Amino acid sequence: MFSASVHRRSLVVTLLAVNFVVIACIGALAQSDPLPSWNDGAAKKSITDFVSRVTTPGGADFVPVEQRIATFDNDGTLWCEQPIYFQAAFALDRVKAMAAQHPEWKQQQPFKAFLSGDKKALAEQGEKGLLTLVVAAHSGMTTDEFAKSVADWLATAKHPRFNRPYNTLVYQPMVELLDYLRANGFKTFIASGGGVEFMRVWAEKAYGIPPEQVVGSSGVTQFKIGADGRPVLMKLAKIEFVDDGPGKPVGINRFIGRRPIFAFGNSDGDLQMLQWTTAGAGARFAGVVHHTDAEREYAYDRQSKIGKLDKALDEAKAKGWIVVDMKQDWKKVFASEP
Amino acid sequence: MFSASVHRRSLVVTLLAVNFVVIACIGALAQSDPLPSWNDGAAKKSITDFVSRVTTPGGADFVPVEQRIATFDNDGTLWCEQPIYFQAAFALDRVKAMAAQHPEWKQQQPFKAFLSGDKKALAEQGEKGLLTLVVAAHSGMTTDEFAKSVADWLATAKHPRFNRPYNTLVYQPMVELLDYLRANGFKTFIASGGGVEFMRVWAEKAYGIPPEQVVGSSGVTQFKIGADGRPVLMKLAKIEFVDDGPGKPVGINRFIGRRPIFAFGNSDGDLQMLQWTTAGAGARFAGVVHHTDAEREYAYDRQSKIGKLDKALDEAKAKGWIVVDMKQDWKKVFASEP
Numbered sequence: 001m002f003s004a005s006v007h008r009r010s011l012v013v014t015l016l017a018v019n020f021v022v023i024a025c026i027g028a029l030a031q032s033d034p035l036p037s038w039n040d041g042a043a044k045k046s047i048t049d050f051v052s053r054v055t056t057p058g059g060a061d062f063v064p065v066e067q068r069i070a071t072f073d074n075d076g077t078l079w080c081e082q083p084i085y086f087q088a089a090f091a092l093d094r095v096k097a098m099a100a101q102h103p104e105w106k107q108q109q110p111f112k113a114f115l116s117g118d119k120k121a122l123a124e125q126g127e128k129g130l131l132t133l134v135v136a137a138h139s140g141m142t143t144d145e146f147a148k149s150v151a152d153w154l155a156t157a158k159h160p161r162f163n164r165p166y167n168t169l170v171y172q173p174m175v176e177l178l179d180y181l182r183a184n185g186f187k188t189f190i191a192s193g194g195g196v197e198f199m200r201v202w203a204e205k206a207y208g209i210p211p212e213q214v215v216g217s218s219g220v221t222q223f224k225i226g227a228d229g230r231p232v233l234m235k236l237a238k239i240e241f242v243d244d245g246p247g248k249p250v251g252i253n254r255f256i257g258r259r260p261i262f263a264f265g266n267s268d269g270d271l272q273m274l275q276w277t278t279a280g281a282g283a284r285f286a287g288v289v290h291h292t293d294a295e296r297e298y299a300y301d302r303q304s305k306i307g308k309l310d311k312a313l314d315e316a317k318a319k320g321w322i323v324v325d326m327k328q329d330w331k332k333v334f335a336s337e338p
Numbered sequence: 339m340f341s342a343s344v345h346r347r348s349l350v351v352t353l354l355a356v357n358f359v360v361i362a363c364i365g366a367l368a369q370s371d372p373l374p375s376w377n378d379g380a381a382k383k384s385i386t387d388f389v390s391r392v393t394t395p396g397g398a399d400f401v402p403v404e405q406r407i408a409t410f411d412n413d414g415t416l417w418c419e420q421p422i423y424f425q426a427a428f429a430l431d432r433v434k435a436m437a438a439q440h441p442e443w444k445q446q447q448p449f450k451a452f453l454s455g456d457k458k459a460l461a462e463q464g465e466k467g468l469l470t471l472v473v474a475a476h477s478g479m480t481t482d483e484f485a486k487s488v489a490d491w492l493a494t495a496k497h498p499r500f501n502r503p504y505n506t507l508v509y510q511p512m513v514e515l516l517d518y519l520r521a522n523g524f525k526t527f528i529a530s531g532g533g534v535e536f537m538r539v540w541a542e543k544a545y546g547i548p549p550e551q552v553v554g555s556s557g558v559t560q561f562k563i564g565a566d567g568r569p570v571l572m573k574l575a576k577i578e579f580v581d582d583g584p585g586k587p588v589g590i591n592r593f594i595g596r597r598p599i600f601a602f603g604n605s606d607g608d609l610q611m612l613q614w615t616t617a618g619a620g621a622r623f624a625g626v627v628h629h630t631d632a633e634r635e636y637a638y639d640r641q642s643k644i645g646k647l648d649k650a651l652d653e654a655k656a657k658g659w660i661v662v663d664m665k666q667d668w669k670k671v672f673a674s675e676p
Contacts, residue, residue, distance in 0.1 A: 212525070221592070247561075275569045
């Protein structure tokens with residue numbers, strides 16, 4: 001009995017131990033998935049296959065580390081862009097905050113219409129009126145003051161639908177993709193139509209992308225020696241460069257000086273970046289985020305005023321670029337989901 | 339006798355061993371000098387002191403790695419700029435090479451004067467004439483074609499005085515300084531008045547600075563779908579941005595998005611970069627290469643048409659920036675020296 005009991009006990013211990021090892025292995029396997037928020041499917045497989053091909057030494061598609069350049073659009077590709085571009089939301093909030101220092105705005109359009117909430121009068125000002133508001137929030141201050149205004153806004157403003165800070169609305173699967181690429185020797189860049197100085201304030205924390213790897217639209221800045229004898233860079237009310245559409249390959253060439261081998265976008269504004277990326281020699285990857293999930297995020301494409309995806313969707317299908325179906329391909333959209 | 343002999347032999351062995359250890363130590367010490375082409379003196383000491391201060395964890399001047407941004411002017415700071423900027427030499431050689439495809443230049447100024455060697459007529463065209471020649475060499479082709487023209491030129495052209503390829507005329511002490519900074523966690527950038535696309539062709543090999551860390555002047559490029567359906571970037575005959583003087587902090591802000599803590603220049607075109615760098619909080623380093631060595635390189639400053647160093651020399655002295663006396667401070671100028 002004693003001997004049998006010992007035997008049985010040791011059997012139980014052995015089984016427990018085996019069980020533990022099996023569980024540990026499953027855990028390790030789960031941990032070794034570099035893209036846990038992606039469902040298994042063609043999109044995920046095409047990404048991991050590509051990375052495997054370009055990083056296999058001696059393989060036909062091997063790419064040296066220094067040439068592993070990946071560029072990502074930001075609005076609608078790395079974070080949400082609905083119901084309006086977050087930078088536009090920042091600008092409008094900022095004009096309200098600045099109004100006390102600008103009593104003249106009470107009599108001046110489009111400020112008067114916007115500040116009094118007169119939507120009809122604001123609509124009459126058209127796109128030019130909106131641009132005037134955006135420019136007002138982005139000029140007449142030093143670059144340091146502007147960066148502070150962005151940080152202050154992020155710390156207080158909340159998204160109208162999700163009711164939380166805008167910089168929590170980054171796409172968890174894309175954050176994992178950025179990490180995965182960097183772990184495989186890629187240098188990750190943003191190439192966005194958004195303002196470069198707006199993005200640099202929060203992109204490093206949100207995506208692990210440092211300021212010097214953010215390419216975007218910019219306003220003219222001017223070097224001045226201030227009244228206290230210290231130099232400042234003043235932001236002027238003049239657009240320098242629009243990093244959108246055909247401007248994206250131009251911006252990538254100017255800022256990075258190498259052609260990416262991997263690019264991701266979500267709208268027609270990314271079409272030329274994807275064309276430019278895939279036209280290079282060797283293995284190339286082009287991806288498009290298709291917003292198909294009205295429940296967890298938004299569903300829009302060909303008819304949308306913001307993030308219109310029409311020509312690029314056709315070209316993606318024609319050329320075999322990877323179209324990510326947000327609803328199908330993403331296990332979660334935001335990190336906050338259970 | 340036997341015993342004494344053994345004794346003596348073991349003494350010899352011991353002495354040899356000690357000798358060997360001493361030699362090895364001297365060797366290690368010599369190897370451990372990160373700036374072997376710099377003579378010991380105030381300039382070298384100020385560099386190593388600064389790096390030691392900002393990299394000592396817990397020290398009052400410690401700077402986190404991601405903020406260790408260093409920017410260097412190129413012409414006259416990292417490589418020679420006499421008797422004319424090397425990029426101007428490239429442009430003039432290139433116009434000659436392109437002449438066969440441009441029969442109209444035979445009748446068209448300033449090309450006619452330049453191609454026929456009519457110095458008087460060329461002088462009459464003034465600076466604008468020279469600029470026209472430079473622009474001609476930098477436009478009307480794709481970015482890929484331009485990069486190839488630079489590489490071809492470097493492979494064949496020789497400096498008129500030193501009679502060797504231009505890219506061998508980089509300053510060895512500065513190459514060591516770049517390596518030393520990188521070994522201490524710095525990210526090294528070029529911030530040059532020179533053309534960004536010209537420099538990117540050879541800067542990685544010459545300095546270990548990759549294309550995406552080269553900031554410079556640029557021409558306008560245009561995205562186009564070529565006749566074969568492939569996209570290209572065409573270089574237009576229009577200047578986009580001049581990264582010189584007050585343009586340097588502007589370019590640094592636009593491309594890098596962080597203020598450097600360390601900057602090196604050699605002319606008045608670098609003054610604002612040095613002002614901008616040193617105006618930030620915490621430990622800052624500003625250095626100026628003073629060309630004082632007519633024998634090994636060139637001697638010039640306040641009166642020079644190229645690389646004029648006048649106001650920046652005064653301000654360097656007034657503010658205690660480090661002025662490197664090429665003749666005194668550099669053990670060798672070029673790597674080829676014995």
